[in-house]
Amino acid sequence: MSDSYRFGNYQRALGHGDxxxxxxxxxxxxxxxSHGHLIPYQPPRIDLTPREIFKLLSPYVSVRxxxxxxxxxPLGLYLALFQILILRQLVQDSWMxxxxxxxxxxxxxxxxxxxxxxxxxxxTIIGKRLPEKSPLPLVLVITLLLGIGVTFAEPAIxxxxxxxxxxxxxxxxxxYALLNDWSEALxxxxxxxxxxxxxxxxxxxxxxxxxxxxxxxSLAPVLALTVYGASDPDLTTVLGLAWDAGAVTTGPVTxxxxxxxxxxxxxxxxxxxxxxxxxxxVTMASLFPVIGVLILAFYIASTVTPAEIIAAAHHASGxxxxxxxxxxxxxxxxxxxxxxxxxxxxVLFLFVVLRFILNDSLPNKGEILYGIGLTIIGMCVFxxxxxxxxxxLGGTVGSLVPAAFMSLSGVxxxxxxxxxxxxILSLAFAWGLGFGATVxxxxxxxxxxxxxxxxxxxxxxxxxxxxxxxxVGVGIATGLAKLIFDLPLVWLILVGYLLAFVLTIFSSEAFxxxxxDSAGVTTGPITxxxxxxMGLGFGNxxxxxxxxxxxxxxxxxxxxxxxxxxxxxxxxxxxxxRAALEAKVGSRFQEVQGIV
Amino acid sequence: MNTNMTYLTDVAMITCVVQSGDxxxxxxxxxxxxxxxxxxxxxxxxxxxxxxxILGIAVDASKDVIxxxxxxxxxDIVASNIFKAGQFDAPGRGFLYITPLEKVATYIPETxxxxxxxxxxxxxxx
Numbered sequence: 001m002s003d004s005y006r007f008g009n010y011q012r013a014l015g016h017g018d019x020x021x022x023x024x025x026x027x028x029x030x031x032x033x034s035h036g037h038l039i040p041y042q043p044p045r046i047d048l049t050p051r052e053i054f055k056l057l058s059p060y061v062s063v064r065x066x067x068x069x070x071x072x073x074p075l076g077l078y079l080a081l082f083q084i085l086i087l088r089q090l091v092q093d094s095w096m097x098x099x100x101x102x103x104x105x106x107x108x109x110x111x112x113x114x115x116x117x118x119x120x121x122x123x124t125i126i127g128k129r130l131p132e133k134s135p136l137p138l139v140l141v142i143t144l145l146l147g148i149g150v151t152f153a154e155p156a157i158x159x160x161x162x163x164x165x166x167x168x169x170x171x172x173x174x175x176y177a178l179l180n181d182w183s184e185a186l187x188x189x190x191x192x193x194x195x196x197x198x199x200x201x202x203x204x205x206x207x208x209x210x211x212x213x214x215x216x217x218s219l220a221p222v223l224a225l226t227v228y229g230a231s232d233p234d235l236t237t238v239l240g241l242a243w244d245a246g247a248v249t250t251g252p253v254t255x256x257x258x259x260x261x262x263x264x265x266x267x268x269x270x271x272x273x274x275x276x277x278x279x280x281x282v283t284m285a286s287l288f289p290v291i292g293v294l295i296l297a298f299y300i301a302s303t304v305t306p307a308e309i310i311a312a313a314h315h316a317s318g319x320x321x322x323x324x325x326x327x328x329x330x331x332x333x334x335x336x337x338x339x340x341x342x343x344x345x346x347v348l349f350l351f352v353v354l355r356f357i358l359n360d361s362l363p364n365k366g367e368i369l370y371g372i373g374l375t376i377i378g379m380c381v382f383x384x385x386x387x388x389x390x391x392x393l394g395g396t397v398g399s400l401v402p403a404a405f406m407s408l409s410g411v412x413x414x415x416x417x418x419x420x421x422x423x424i425l426s427l428a429f430a431w432g433l434g435f436g437a438t439v440x441x442x443x444x445x446x447x448x449x450x451x452x453x454x455x456x457x458x459x460x461x462x463x464x465x466x467x468x469x470x471x472v473g474v475g476i477a478t479g480l481a482k483l484i485f486d487l488p489l490v491w492l493i494l495v496g497y498l499l500a501f502v503l504t505i506f507s508s509e510a511f512x513x514x515x516x517d518s519a520g521v522t523t524g525p526i527t528x529x530x531x532x533x534m535g536l537g538f539g540n541x542x543x544x545x546x547x548x549x550x551x552x553x554x555x556x557x558x559x560x561x562x563x564x565x566x567x568x569x570x571x572x573x574x575x576x577x578r579a580a581l582e583a584k585v586g587s588r589f590q591e592v593q594g595i596v
Numbered sequence: 597m598n599t600n601m602t603y604l605t606d607v608a609m610i611t612c613v614v615q616s617g618d619x620x621x622x623x624x625x626x627x628x629x630x631x632x633x634x635x636x637x638x639x640x641x642x643x644x645x646x647x648x649x650i651l652g653i654a655v656d657a658s659k660d661v662i663x664x665x666x667x668x669x670x671x672d673i674v675a676s677n678i679f680k681a682g683q684f685d686a687p688g689r690g691f692l693y694i695t696p697l698e699k700v701a702t703y704i705p706e707t708x709x710x711x712x713x714x715x716x717x718x719x720x721x722x
Contacts, residue, residue: 006669046647048687053651055686060654117653367653 064113068105071440071526076101078436079397079530082429087400088416093392100389107382108525110374111155115253118371121363122350123257127264129358140199142353143261147195147285148188149346150254157187158338158383159391159529160241160248163536163548169313172237172546173306174297176313179241182300186245189296193288194249194258201281202262211280211513215504218287219497225294230490234306235297239489240548242293246286247551248528250520255282255443279513282520286555335387339380347372382525390526391533398537398547401426402484408541423484427477433534434476434554437527438469444518451514458569459514467565468518468558475557476531479550483539489549496556503563511566518562519555602709603699606668610675611661613641614682614690619660622690625681626664629674635663644688655688665700 031039048056076097083089091097131139151157164179178186204214229235229242258281354360362368402408405422407415415422438444448461482492504512531550539547610631612622619636626634641659645652666674671694683689704712 043647045649046644048648048651052687056648056651056654056688059683059686059689366650370650370653 064109065105068108068112071524072101072105072108074440075433075437075526075530076393078433079393083397083400086416086425086429087403089400089403091393092396096388097393098389100385100387100392102389103381103385104389104526105385107378107380107385108155110378111382112252112378114371114374114376114378115256116371118368118373118375119253119257119347119350120260121368121371122347122354123260124264125360125363126350126353126358127260127262128267129264129360130261130353131265131268133358138357139265140202142357143198143202143258143265144192144195145349146261147193147198147254147258148191149349150257151191151194151249152187153253153342153346153379154249154251155253155342155379155382155386155525156248156251156528157190157342158335158386159532160186160245161338163391163532167536167546168540169310173309174234174301175237175241175546175548177300177304177309178238178293178297181309181312182296185296186293189292190245190249190289193292194254194285197284197288198258198262198281201258201284202265204280205262206265210509211283211516212504212509214280214284215287215512215516216501218284218291219501222287222290222294223494223497225291225298226490226493229294229297230488232301235301236488236490237546238294238297239493240546240552242290242297243489243493243552243555244532244548244550245289245293247520247555249289250282250286251525251528252443254285255520258285279517283513283516286520335383336380339383340376343372343376343379386529390529394530394533395537398534398539399541401429401480401534401538402541406542426484427480430480431473431477433473433531434557435469435473437524437530438472438558439465441524441527443524444468447514447518451510454510454514455569458573459511459566463565463569464514464518464562467561471518471558471561472554473557474561475554476550478557479535479553480538482549482553483535483542483544483547486544489552492549492553493556496553496560500556500559500563503560503567507563507566508570511563511570515559515562515566518558601701602704603701604704605699607697607700608666608668608671609695609697610664610666610671610678610692611695612664612678612682612690612692613639613659613661615656615688616658616660617656618682618690619662621681622660622662622678625677626662626674629677630670631664631666631674633665637661637663648688659690665697668696 028041028043030041033039080091080094083091126142130142134142160179161183164176164183167176167179169176200214203209204211226239226242229239262281354362400408404416404425405419417425444465445461448464451459451464452461478492481487482489504516507515528551531554532548535550536547538544610626614622616638623634623636637660639659639661640657642657645655645657648655664674664678675692675694678692679685682692684691
């Protein structure tokens, strides 16, 4: 008779070479004081060998690194391949662009991690404690100031300043003045508008107001100002910038920090997180800056004439050539100064609020300080990468794309294709860029999940991502077409937003919220500089007056597609529900299917 | 209606604590090794972060806790598979512990019950 053993026992006996120790061997030594009270035990620091430190850090770093690689590399490859295969041009300064893109990846990695460790805890604490301790008006003032602070800290804002250096002063005097002489005021105005949007957004979800009237209410002045601006040939050049400013503001710093405060206020008022409450701020934060920038432009127009700006610019450029700028005005130094200047005021402001208004101190100071340090380093590195990588790449590709259909002085074989083929290729390129950049956007994924929950599954996450990506692709292609054919931006905007206006009237509240917010979500810190630089390079090559406006088209595109998809989904769900009722066979089952 | 409960004995629970977001790897490892189902919950851990000093930032304070019910014979295979997949041999990645459970009761499909009865009778005969 053969013996039988349990396989488990056999394995345990073999033991894979496992070792066992008693946990008792690791008992801490406790001590008591003279009264017999236990002295709280302080565990000693764990000392790791370098090898263990490497093992500990490598997954931590690689996950965060790969996150950014995934969003930067495909876009960079797409641009480079298009340039090499379709335009048949070698990428100039490829090493510099490569290291620039690397800097963007590393910078964003540091920045995002620093944001999570350093700034977010601030936002959460203040959002939770401030509404409990302070009266509503003070809270709203702080929200307003926070809006200004976060705008300065937004990485994509730097791209606007970089873009300003490429504007030709003779062609667009006011645009030049806004981006160069008045650039601080410009950011301040944008920040103020974002702050105002945050205040109104907070009030909105405090009182549970519908978003629709706010959209109508802010669209009316925005469109009126735009039409007024378009009537003056000198001011028309500013419109593109004004509309693009709205897209720039809603990035990775603004949205979460402002939301943290807003939701905190709503929770303190007992209004809880109702699902819809997070929405709306992004919408208004992308519409209000348009008003702000336009008003600033009108103010400049009323104080100085284009001739004066041009004269001053010539004078300034003459002076710059005479003396080498100080280290903080030259390239590597300037980016670092900008990086520090973007983050520190926000941090100081948050700290002052915490310390003097809340009388609170920071929990785990070391970690938050480390996070803030990371944010600043990340911002500086990102700025460097912005100058040498993203702007450079976008600019060169943008200036080469027209070679597909028209002859350019720098490209000997241009036009490379027959006019119509080249044109279609260029537009397809723009569409692909917008589509590809949006599909991969992590913020959109999050919005998709929220939208799916919010609409009880009517609006699938995939549907939303596809709708938004399609919208952005079409928008960017439209923006490029605007540059090629020199279409007036005002008509594109007017038609687009009036259509959105009409669709909004017919759409349900949930879809309105999702659709208008999807416009802001798509414009992350990588897409914005790339598209801005591409537009400006393209504009310079085709001798368009200014290359702005592409981003604003990329904002209206998804609003329209999402609203239309929403209406269609609504219609389909209703039709299916009706069919199910008529059939009356397993109606409940079919209704469920209809919703899904 | 039959109100008699059917108990399963010889059950053990493997509980794994890993950094937030790593749960999927563990779940896959457990199921690959034959675990029928797992339970994942979010949690917050305190301990190692504080003792690592500045290196503590590499360890996420929020954790995923995964509970796996396995038969006592499966325990070692599932545990070692999880250990490997979760890279618990590197610092800060997580840990697991195994608890014997007295008995477990749930709905057991009739077909399964049938095979269990047959097995028992076979064992009794031999």
